[in-house]
Amino acid sequence: MPATQPSSIPTFLYGTAWKEERTPALVELALHSGFRGIDTANQRQHYFEEGVGQGLAAAYRAGIVTRTDLFLQTKFTYQRGQGPNIDAHRLPYDPAASFSTQVAQSLASSLEHLGTDHVDSYLLHGPSSGYDWTDADAEVWEAMTKERNAARTRLLGVSNVSPAHLEQMETVHKEAPAFVQNRCYARLGWDRDVRRYCHERKIIYQGFSLLTANVEVLRNPLVASLAARANATPAQIIFAFARAVGMLPLTGTSNAEHMKQDLASAVLTLSSEAVNAIETLAG
Numbered sequence: 001m002p003a004t005q006p007s008s009i010p011t012f013l014y015g016t017a018w019k020e021e022r023t024p025a026l027v028e029l030a031l032h033s034g035f036r037g038i039d040t041a042n043q044r045q046h047y048f049e050e051g052v053g054q055g056l057a058a059a060y061r062a063g064i065v066t067r068t069d070l071f072l073q074t075k076f077t078y079q080r081g082q083g084p085n086i087d088a089h090r091l092p093y094d095p096a097a098s099f100s101t102q103v104a105q106s107l108a109s110s111l112e113h114l115g116t117d118h119v120d121s122y123l124l125h126g127p128s129s130g131y132d133w134t135d136a137d138a139e140v141w142e143a144m145t146k147e148r149n150a151a152r153t154r155l156l157g158v159s160n161v162s163p164a165h166l167e168q169m170e171t172v173h174k175e176a177p178a179f180v181q182n183r184c185y186a187r188l189g190w191d192r193d194v195r196r197y198c199h200e201r202k203i204i205y206q207g208f209s210l211l212t213a214n215v216e217v218l219r220n221p222l223v224a225s226l227a228a229r230a231n232a233t234p235a236q237i238i239f240a241f242a243r244a245v246g247m248l249p250l251t252g253t254s255n256a257e258h259m260k261q262d263l264a265s266a267v268l269t270l271s272s273e274a275v276n277a278i279e280t281l282a283g
Contacts, residue, residue, distance in 0.1 A: 008120075010037035010071050011243070011266050014259075015208060015252035016052050017041070023048040026254050027055025031064050033259040039181075039206075039250055041075035041125055042092040042110045045083030049074065049113040057115055073121035073179075074110045075159060076103050076140065078128055099136055103143035107152055121179060122153035126160035133168035141173055157181060157206075163193045181206035181250075186214045186281055190245065199246055207247040210238055217281055226274055233261055237278075240268035244275045 014035040019026050027038060038056070041047045056072075059065050079086075079095050088095060093105035111117060122144055128136040144156050157179030158165070170176065180198050184191045184207035191207070198205040217223060218234040227234045239262060242249040251262045270278075 008071065009204065009248065010035070011248070012239075012263060013037040013039045013071075013073065013206065013248065013250045015039045015250040016048075017046045017252060019051070019252075019254065020048055021051070022254065023051030024054035024058060027052050028058045028062070028064070029256055030259055031055070031059040031070075032062075033256065034263045035259070036065070036069055037071040037073070039073045039208075040110075040114075041077055041123075042106050042113070043075065043077040043082055043125060044090045044092075045081075045086060049110060053112075053114045067116060071120045072114055072116065073123065073157075074107075074114070074119050075123040075125040076106045076144065077125040078136075078140075080128075081125055099139045100143040100146075103140055103147065107147050111152065118151055119153045121155045121157055122147060123157040123159045123179065123181060127158070127165050130162075131164065133165050133172060137169075138172050141169070155179065159206075161194070163197055166194070166197050176201050176203055179204050179206055179248075181208060183207075183209045183213055184242075184247070185209075186217045186278075190279060192279075195246065205247050206250060207242055208250040208252075210242055210247075210249055211235055211251070214238065217278075220281055222277055222281065226270070226278075230268055232265070232268055236261055236265035236268055237270070239265040240270050241275055241278045244270050245279060 012035060014030040014037060016023055016027060016039060038052060040049050040052045042049050082091060092109040093102035107122060110119065124140055128134050147153050148156055155178040157177045159181040161180060180194060180203055182191050182194055195205050211218060223234045223237050226237045239249050253259055253262060
């Protein structure tokens with residue numbers, strides 16, 4: 001079944017991975033700069049979700065935004081994805097519990113971290129297998145569906161998936177995810193097969209690592225030429241390209257000027273020739 005087209009989705013998401021003690025200040029700065037979508041995860045190895053909540057609270061106190069202005073997205077992460085040496089007390093759930101219980105406990109923890117009674121989007125951070133949609137994934141997805149039905153999240157999605165995962169998921173479950181979030185490599189065609197799958201089913205594709213996974217593209221003469229003609233930065237050209245091919249981009253910059261530049265890329269328009277050229281640069 002095709003995904004339901006959600007409303008009130010921002011045109012850019014601010015990603016909060018790898019920021020540790022800087023997380024509260026950077027979240028507040030991102031909101032002050034104009035971001036209204038925040039992406040995080042209840043996975044302490046790469047994210048400080050409680051710090052995201054601290055940044056949100058500071059922005060609320062400062063009158064920058066209210067909760068209703070925001071799109072908050074977090075994730076359920078299996079124990080193996082929490083890190084090789086994670087202490088049990090740092091897990092957001094009882095590792096001995098069923099997957100269904102772990103989902104409920106993880107989301108309850110996220111809501112506490114973020115100071116809200118619901119998130120706007122809840123993602124499975126990655127399937128339990130790199131190859132198949134397993135029984136564990138099916139149990140987790142059904143548990144996530146129950147959380148959505150209980151209004152603790154508005155929308156559901158999956159991350160770090162292949163076309164095979166999505167095709168198998170489609171045969172098992174009644175509805176498609178609202179979002180697919182993947183790392184996007186130019187050398188792999190900008191995740192063309194997954195993007196095509198999403199486009200056909202009206203699933204919103206969220207692309208992350210658009211800059212960090214594609215440093216060689218940022219230095220490409222074509223991108224440099226397009227940036228010079230548009231009086232833009234190479235990063236802005238890549239974000240404009242991402243939107244042109246149907247992506248909802250993420251950025252995780254910690255630089256205030258880059259935050260403003262990234263948001264300003266929303267007004268850039270690329271010709272179809274430029275979009276096609278970028279899409280085939282390293283594909």
